[in-house]
Amino acid sequence: MKHRVDVMIAEAEVQARIAELGAEISARYHDTQELVLVGLLRGSCVFLADLCREITVPVSFDFMTASSYGNSMNSSREVRILKDIEDEIKGKDVLIVEDIIDTGYTLTKVREILRLREPKSLAICTLLDKPSRREVDVPVDWVGFAIPDEFVVGCGIDYAQLYRNLRYIAKVVPLE
Ligand code: PRP
């Protein structure tokens, strides 16, 4: 598809918001021994890298891959776990880190899987949220930006695997 990308949320705005999220998260977990950030590959890795450097409590990382979109612009309801986290989370503070919530199927599935392992606490932080697209209710603790139903890329979010490296959030605009 021929398209162009238009800046929607500038780099400075993204970074300022991530700093705020990091401060809020640090305050919420001020007495934790270890906050386990569970990043959902691949989209969350850029946001996770930025967010973790704004957090002042002890942090570890683990990663999970759950697929819902594939390479198309349409979401499918089938959520498959392609890669699980590697460490035990029982009794630990766990924060799931996502780049974007759309229908909510991915996070609902991941949250349920992690909840069964009895973490001390389980919360969700997402950089972007498209509330108008939600099909299943999932409790989200921190949202960077709520956005309208536009196809967006950047800060880890892809279109056909590209544009994850953009330092800003952009809108994909179809041409012709
Ligand atoms: C995208 C996005 C979220 C998920 C949101 O991931 O990064 O993980 O879809 O969709 P949902 O709320 O409708 O479930 P994608 O499957 O495209 O994989 P990626 O992170 O590797 O790009």
Ligand code: MN
């Ligand atoms: Mn993803």
Ligand code: MG
């Ligand atoms: Mg994707």
